[in-house]
Amino acid sequence: MKIGVFVCHCGSNIAGTVDVASVAEQARNLPNVAFSTDTMYTCSEPGQDEIVQAIKEHGLDGVVVASCTPRMHEPTFRKTVERAGLNRYMFEMANIREHVSWIGKDKEANTRKALDLVSMAVAKLANDRVLTPSKFDINKRVLVIGGGVAGIQAALDCADGGLEVVLVEKTSTIGGKMAKLDKTFPTIDCSSCILGPKMVDVAQHPNITLYACSEVGDISGYVGNFNVSITKKATYVDWDACTGCGQCTEKCPSKKATDHFNEEIGTTTAINIPFPQAIPKKASIDPEFCIKLTKGKCGVCEKVCPTQAIRYDQQDEKVEEAVGAIIVATGYDLFDWTRYGEYGGGRYPDVITSLQYERLLSASGPTGGHVTRPSDGKEPETVVFIQCVGSRDKSVDRPYCSGFCCMYTAKQAILTKDHMPESQSYVFYMDIRAPGKMYDEFTRRAMEEYGTKYIRGRVAMIYPKGDKYVVRGSDTLLGTQVEVEADLVVLAVGAEAAKGAPQLAEKLRISYDSYGFYMESHIKLRPVETNTAGVYLAGSCQGPKDIPASVAQGSAAASKVQNLFSRDQLESDPQISQVDIKRCIGCGKCIQTCPFGAIEEMDFRGATKAHVIETVCQGCGICTSTCPQGAIQLQHFTDNQILAEVNALCQPTTILNYE
Amino acid sequence: MSADNNTELRIVGFLCNWCSYGGADTAGVGRFQQPTDLRIIRVPCSGRIDPLFVLKSLVNGADGVLVSGCHPRDCHYSEGNFYARRRLEMLKRFLPILGIDERRFEYTWVSASEGQKWKTVVQTFTEHIHELGPAPKLDASLLKKAEALNLTQAA
Ligand SMILES: Cc1cc2nc3c(=O)[nH]c(=O)nc-3n(C[C@H](O)[C@H](O)[C@H](O)COP(=O)(O)OP(=O)(O)OC[C@H]3O[C@@H](n4cnc5c(N)ncnc54)[C@H](O)[C@@H]3O)c2cc1C
Ligand code: SF4
Ligand code: SF4
8 A cells, every 4th residue: 555644834933843754754654654754834726736646657546635634624635636536535634733733842742743643644544434324315405393483484484495395283373482472672673474375475485285183193214314203183074174263162151161372371172273374273172171172062162163164073184204404493382381489380370481471462363462460450550570480590400691672672571561651660680781783772762762670670579569579679770679660570481492302302312401401513614504414403492592693594594405405415424334244243232332223133034133214323332342343343433443543652562671 | 841751650541522622722722831740632522431331441541630521500511511510429429449549530620711720720730740750660460460360251
């Protein structure tokens, strides 16, 4: 084997503290080295040309470049050797800048160390094998999980770009939290007026298949070719026949069903359509409250339905979909504030959540947009808002900031004044975080134009007094205790990961943080990718996000999918594991340890053997260090390759005999 | 800080590509000066590190071996470092049985952004190995015998 070694000066970056010429010269004595030289800037065009030249001139089989970190220029030089007709895996790097010249000033020691690193690279290269990526077709359909504003944006962007989209939403309508909001900061435009048309677009788009009341089951496959099973929950209504006329909901005698859409302010009928603008606008029966389904009597809806759409015997249905990419947009849920005993723990009817308050403010809400107290229906005069309930509080294991509560509290204070000009609002806050465009101005308007009284401090307790509530807290700016008598208390509850988020992550094989929020591939540079190829994130499933940020991420995720699908075929990374069938004893240890489910059992002439699914393997090599037989080897990081490096460093032949 | 040819010891590092190797790069970019004894071998994941690599190094003349991966829960491959932790902890307990001083082997977690921490880790570990001094080298004749034994077994 003929190896060429190129030792880079990197200007004075390396040459300043490493004798590069001497390293190049000594490298010539290493086994297999046929050529070596030192170059000024190896990565520059003339530097790369020199490598190409040398490969051709000296008939080199592989190249070692001793320069900077492979995390930076490995792809660059791989392309270079490929230009000269070599396989791109017949290349190794020795990091003599970040790991040598930049961290030590002793030129002699550095030179010695640099030579060691070169000899390790040479030793590994002598064991390198030609690897060729295989190509496979992409299924250009995309699955979007979650129909909040982020998922809607992603679905529409993909569909408008000509892709077929499958949108799966858990509840009976898309829209997510935004559909429940009255108006939105910082412009106070009506939430359903801006979201509604987008929801209609989803319903009417020829490229979008919407599964509402549905959940994702098993997911198998890999980037370009996922198979997804989807469970359509029984709604007891044939949605093909249902026109959403609403006659059933008018006649249904069971009127005490939980009103999920209105955040349990008031109740609804057992058969219901969550709200007038729901998409799809179809009725569904809540089996818990349906008299027919619980007691076998009633059947009113069946009688009144003009299209005979009611199916009391409907069962869950499974469908299979094949897609090439997945966008996860499952959003967030609200922190369970009843853990705060000092705020009544849920016992006081007029201490409500911010999202419940949105429903009270909304013209399409349970009170028609007239703000009233849940306890006695009276209009409140004094409204107290408490921020950071379940945010930035280690005592309830929620140390993070939910990001949007400062803003929506200011919004709700403004809307309160709009609805009830005689009212007075108070806001207890820790800090005001309003870094977005026009955000700080917005919170100032709440204080200055709308006369909201902002008190900096935590609320220690709330207790009832007559038909009012005393909110007692500290004012840390004045250093005093304050008490406000409130008619209504609104808690700015923090955001937490959507229910079931970790379980979904396991199915998708993506990571989540200790709070259940999904982890992006790189916090700065790969914010919508995950570490599972072909799976992307959008919206607040990744961490609390307001609407503009959720929409931006929805579009970003869609553009990543478009980018992925811009090719017809994908190349798989050949740095994956391979099983030596002769050595494999079929013990299955690798199957158990592989975090990606990339290894399956295979029958080979009646014997069980392990088999790596090329496109699923991520190349971690966990299996390789697990296999008791050395049968499964991670290509480019095989036992032999790593041990060659070890041997280059620690040679038993040099062992001193102290006899 | 630097050692001349006589005092430098042989320290081998096995670092995962995503976190610790990146952390060592970060230390370099930050010009955080470190002792020169350490030589780093890059592997994709700490879960790829076979305890055998550590053993081979120590048996064949390394004075110290340092393994570093991503912090638990931050593994690029989701759980590789959990496997690593279990294996390496076992190895640590096993070393004395082989007559190897377990203090010559250490594992730690350093992220790609923790350049300063990496410098401290290298400094502390190198000092620690220097305190222990050069590892007692195996008798070459013994090693030859072992090798011969190995060969007869393989044949
Ligand atoms: C009280 C309040 C007021 C707010 N006011 C504003 C405002 O004025 N302006 C602003 O910019 N932001 C506001 N926000 C923030 C806003 O709600 C979020 O930015 C936005 O809803 C995030 O959208 P999303 O699509 O990421 O998540 P979500 O809206 O939570 O949507 C997620 C969707 O996914 C579905 N889903 C969850 N899990 C699954 C699953 N396993 N399978 C299938 N589907 C699933 C859910 O049912 C839901 O439909 C407010 C938040 C609150 C709490
Ligand atoms: S661990 Fe090794 S021997 Fe066991 S099934 Fe996997 S490849 Fe085969
Ligand atoms: S290298 Fe990692 S991902 Fe690939 S088969 Fe082995 S354990 Fe699974």
